[in-house]
Amino acid sequence: MARIAPLEPPFTADMAAQLAAMMPPGQPPIGLFRTFAKNLPMAEATTHWGRYELGRRLSLTLREPEIVILRTCARCSCEYEWGVHLMVFADHAGLSPSEISSLTRGSAGDACWTAPRDRALIRVADALHDAGDLL
Numbered sequence: 451m452a453r454i455a456p457l458e459p460p461f462t463a464d465m466a467a468q469l470a471a472m473m474p475p476g477q478p479p480i481g482l483f484r485t486f487a488k489n490l491p492m493a494e495a496t497t498h499w500g501r502y503e504l505g506r507r508l509s510l511t512l513r514e515p516e517i518v519i520l521r522t523c524a525r526c527s528c529e530y531e532w533g534v535h536l537m538v539f540a541d542h543a544g545l546s547p548s549e550i551s552s553l554t555r556g557s558a559g560d561a562c563w564t565a566p567r568d569r570a571l572i573r574v575a576d577a578l579h580d581a582g583d584l585l
Contacts (some may be wrong), residue, residue: 454485454488455485456484459511465490467481468497469487482527513568514571518575521576522575546562553572558572558576
């Protein structure tokens with residue numbers, strides 16, 4: 451599989467400004483964003499989309515997409531993205547160590563999942579991974 455290498459510093463002024471806009475203040479840009487920045491218009495569009503998808507205006511709670519993202523990353527062996535979400539969002543989303551462990555190696559039937567909606571989100575992520583649909 452061909453991979454696109456992320457940009458490495460030094461960045462042009464435009465790229466540095468875009469990367470700064472994509473990260474919390476004072477944080478270096480992650481590899482994913484440095485890869486997006488190879489195409490500045492795409493990086494700009496991704497920034498607006500990402501702020502919505504991970505922002506407070508989304509109709510989902512922070513916890514709900516994080517359950518799906520972490521489960522999907524675990525099932526697809528996307529260690530990098532899983533690690534980013536674990537480090538940046540899992541605590542803010544209120545995910546316990548047992549829930550994180552379950553998302554990595556467990557199932558929606560694990561005892562740590564008491565909310566029906568959380569269990570449903572895990573089942574949906576698993577169905578999409580296993581069959582490519584909700585059947």
